[in-house]
Amino acid sequence: MSTAYQAMPLWVLLSSLLAAAIIFALGEGHPRLRIGINLAAALLKLVLVGVMLLGVRAGHEFIVRLPLVPGIELILHADALSMLFISLSAILWLATTIYAIAYLEDSPNRARFFGFFSLCVAATMGIATAGNLFTFFVFYEMLTLATWPLVVHRGTSKAMQAGRSYLCYTLGGSAVLLLGIVLLHSLAGPQEFVAGGTLADYAGSNPQALAVIFALLITGMGVKAALAPVHGWLPTAMVAPAPVSALLHAVAVVKAGAFGIVRVVYDVFGIELTQSLGFAEMLAVVASITIIYGSLRAIWQTDLKRRLAYSTVSQVSYIVLGVALANPLASIGGLVHLVHQGLMKITLFFCAGCYAETHGIHAIDELDGIGRRMPWTTAMFTLGALGMIGLPPLAGFVSKWYLGLGAVAGGQLWVVGVLLLSTLLNAIYFLPILHRAWFKPPPEADDGLAEAPMGLLGPTLFAGLAALAVGLFAGFDWSPLAWVELLVEREYSP
């Protein structure tokens, strides 16, 4: 195998890192060139990811090692789990880039925006392919820093408030995470991500230390995954432009947190150890509480993006729940939700952006009759919302179905109750929006059919249809579900 092929994760990372560097160097001039570079980088990344996907499916593992600190390496390692996250991010990045170009047309500071945007995706690629906790942390922090200028992009004092809250939470979280990583390092030396975990030897000798480390790692990552009670930054951050919300909620940030939790449970501690030390149970409880709490808070929000944000708080915890239940079926449900939730939530945020950009609509009660004015957008919104509720055969149903099966199989029937309650709550906060949009009469000043411009509508349609497709065609060979089944099979039969 040639070195260049073996180093694929590095190329994937560099494709957006270099794009970022060039965009920063170009400055505010040359808007066309910038757009060209953005799209070219996104397409190139897609191709690279495709090549890698084929390789991993064929059983190849890509790995790159760079010595960083004495005794510690920067490891980029593409395995099946990485590919799940990478593919999602790469596809959604292309969609989000096109959307952002249209959304920010003629607004100031675009070079800065797109530069940091590319940097965010580069960091996400690093997180997805990180081969040890150290590498994970490096990119995790890079993501934190690169996202901040996007959150405060508008430069208003409200945006600054959101940026500050974002930083307080995420930097606090990463301090906790760093502490956990250093403790783990001093306890067990350098560790790599290995299916089944590497810490089984220490369970007998030092369970308290392991408990502390687990708590620190999960708390540190839980901040980005918006687990209650450290979710506060996410709803505040919705003041950012719509593409940034898409990035936060679907492409990168919360996913990075959830992905990290998956890594810690699967590849650092291992499922068996997590379960035998009793951590799995606790994690499941925290996730369940977040699911219910997020949905409840969502009901009372009157701002569309804020309601969607609380919905994310709730939905991302499905992933954590699936992992915490610690059996194959639930794991499938949780991991596949990583993709499903991403597609559905990005559709919803794209739609919210279309509403805001085309008609200046932010509050839910301004949505009356919007279905008639923007039928395509509203149709996509409906698809996303119904998927979130879990209507068969949409994507959300698939995830919840496997989660439920897993809960039954594991004998944890209370989880089924949580799922049902959550579904009910989802319906309570989504259905009224759909009712308003389709059945309420539009306001007086109805200016007839006025769809969003093609640059916004295109990505929205793409995301919405993709969300539909992953549910409808879940049984097919290349669907995310099939990939996750393959992955879980590998994870559970080491």
Next chain:
Amino acid sequence: MTGFDPFALAAAGLIAFGLYGFCVCGHPLRRLLAINLVGNGVFLALILIARRLPDGPDPVPHAMVLTGIVIAVSATAFGLALIRRQARPEDGGND
């Protein structure tokens, strides 16, 4: 060498007085004087140390003192110029 050398006491005293002066004086000129007291104490100590060499006074500490004096004096002269500038800042260009 049997008795207590009075100059050892004097050297220690000069250093201590200088440090005390540096701590309690506010005026920069007084502080500069205090620093020079410390310096003189250190130089005296070095000269005492030089005499402990069996073969006669040790030239190495003596050379150190000579170097030290020149450095101290030139730095003090610079300090005095700063004090003069501080006392009369208004005239003169912003060179």
Next chain:
Amino acid sequence: MTEALPVLLVFVPFLAGLGQFVLGRAAPWCQQFVSGLNLILVLLLSSAVVHGDPVIADLGGWGEPLAIHLQADGLAALMLLLTAVLAVAVSLYAIPAFRDEPRPAWRFWTLWPLLLASLNALFLSRDLFNLYVTLELVTLGAIPLVLLAGPNKTVDAALRYLLFALLGSLVYLAGVALIYAQAGTLDLALLPAALPEGTLSGPLAAALIITGVLIKGAILPFHIWLPAAHGNAPAAVSAILSALVVKAAIYLLLRLWTGPLEPLVSNDAGQLLGALGATAILFGSWQAFRQSRLKLVVAYSTVAQLGYMLLFFPMAVTAAWQGAVYHGLAHGIAKAALFLAAGNILYYLGQDRLEALRGIDRPLAVSLLAFGLAGVSIMGLPPSGGFTAKWLLLSASLQTGQWWWTTVLIAGGLLAAGYIFRVLRLAFLQADDATAPHHGPVPGPLMAWTATALALLALALGLISAPLLDLLGEMPGGTS
């Protein structure tokens, strides 16, 4: 051949400075040659050091214990490397920064090579008294440079700096005298064997030397001269002062602690220095957070960042040694970038009050980027040299079971994030009117990009630490 390198490192810039003084007018291009040559010499020296034993030059050929020796080991080579890289960057930056002022420019181009020679001399010295002379050289080269910003507004800071520096070096000299009285030699390499055990003078000498160096290094509670001096000097000078001049004192402390003072100091003294460092980190960061002028924020940040290097002393293991020295490097590069970026802002706005920063993100995008990137290293976030250093220090603290330093390290990072983002936040806030008042032109590419290059280098230090730490080597005299 390699034996001549240390000598050349001192005398090439020294003679350049003398020549510049005689010339009587500014010749910036000469200095570019000198800093370039200096960098080449340092690279040659480093490659000689990394491939074998330390490079030693016996001045005058009188041998031990009489002659002064110049010696370059891993630690010295790293500090020389830092100095050489910053010398290149600062010399380039100073061309446009001093272009409009012929007379201060001449003085800058005279004093700066002399200071460069002094710094090189300090890092290369292997003699206690020679170190005193070089310490004085460095300080007395630095203070006139501070005055370049205009004597009227810097005279107070310069005077305070001078008084503390003089006191510090005399206290140090008192310690040196006592050491000579016991050991009969000033050579650092001979001292550990020559110092007798169980005397009263030994610990007293160590205490005096350490105190003197702490005063020179502006370590809390002796920091009070630093913010005014560093905050008011011209940007290029502030960068040199914060990145190199105070660092030189801490370097000396590291060198002496692991060398001649090793048998004289106790673990309690290490804990005390660590406590001073921790206090400096917390207090300095908090003060930086409270300042209302940009350059004072950066200056107080130096007070805090120097504290990290002191955390070596309580732990005294190789990881801590590497962490402290690497922190010195990373902070040097990042702090220089911060000061140069702040200098660009000052150049454009004509002032550096924080509330005036609103909306400068558009005209000064590159400088602001430099500020942010350098800030990453200051905060100790990855990937950056600051993070690598912090990681090493964290590992050391857990390795030695002194977990309390972990808390300090993490809290320090968060506080640093506080003051860095406070500045960025204001810069990103949009101005109410599009044309905010400003004083000067937008800084040219040379000024903007030297700052950015340094900031990028600070990040790159996080990726290339392996060869540098290899050059540094294990802690001298350490076991693990």
Next chain:
Amino acid sequence: MTLLDGLLALLLLLLAGRCVTAASLLQAIVAFIVLGLLLALSWVRLEAPDLALAEAAIGAGLLGVLLLGTWRRLPAGSGEQETPWPWQGSAQAIAALGCVALAVVLALALHETTLGPAAAGTAALAQLEAAGVDQPVTAVLLNFRAYDTLLEMGVLLMTLIGTLMLRRPLQDGALAAPATPLPQSLARLFLPPILLSGLYLVWAGAYSPGGAFQGGAVLAGAGVMLALTGLLRGSTRDDLPLRCLLVLGAALFTLSGVLLIPLTGHFMAYPDDLVTPLMVLIEFSLAISIALSLMMLFTGTPGLCRTRP
């Protein structure tokens, strides 16, 4: 003998105390100058006549003139009455206690020191033959530890640049004009012997007490005398020859050190047959630079010129 030493030490301590605690700044300065002279006297008794000479000329003499001149330039009454700050009493008490403790420990430490025969000084005395000068201190300064001396010239140059940047000369033309012509003629009378003795001190440094620093200081003293009497005054114009002379010592020292490397293999090592003339040459060039530097530190101006009647 011991009684005189004890008396001197006691006087030194009393003057130091006076210098720190005197209510008036002028008294403190005077105490300091007297202390410097007594110190020089003590050093003669401590077998260090070279240093006594240097302390008397530079430490007490030149510095004394500078201190008094600066004091005259301060606003009247400054440094006399300092406004007390809160807790001043207790802070002073703590500082005093700490300093007393330090003094006791220091005195004990100085008392216990003994230099073994392995000291660097023994080696210096043993190798005096090869150094090219007979006077041990000069040998250390110009040969064994020449590098320190060279760097010290750097210190002198940099403080001079710093002083010139401040543009606060000690003497203005108006202030310097003497009331009667008598001092001028006295100065003219004394100038040749002072110059001669300065030059002699430089020359003598090779084999008896004296040397570049002491001789330079005396020469600078002659210049200061001329300036005080108005025969010479500072000028704002700096000229090339003056700047050349200021760096002469350092430049010659460095260049001879570097250029002779091929002959000796070491930096700042001198071949045996050239060592004595080189030492003398370096000593004189250093003395010139030192004299001019000290003098300009005094006048605080970038140039010097003769006053035309």
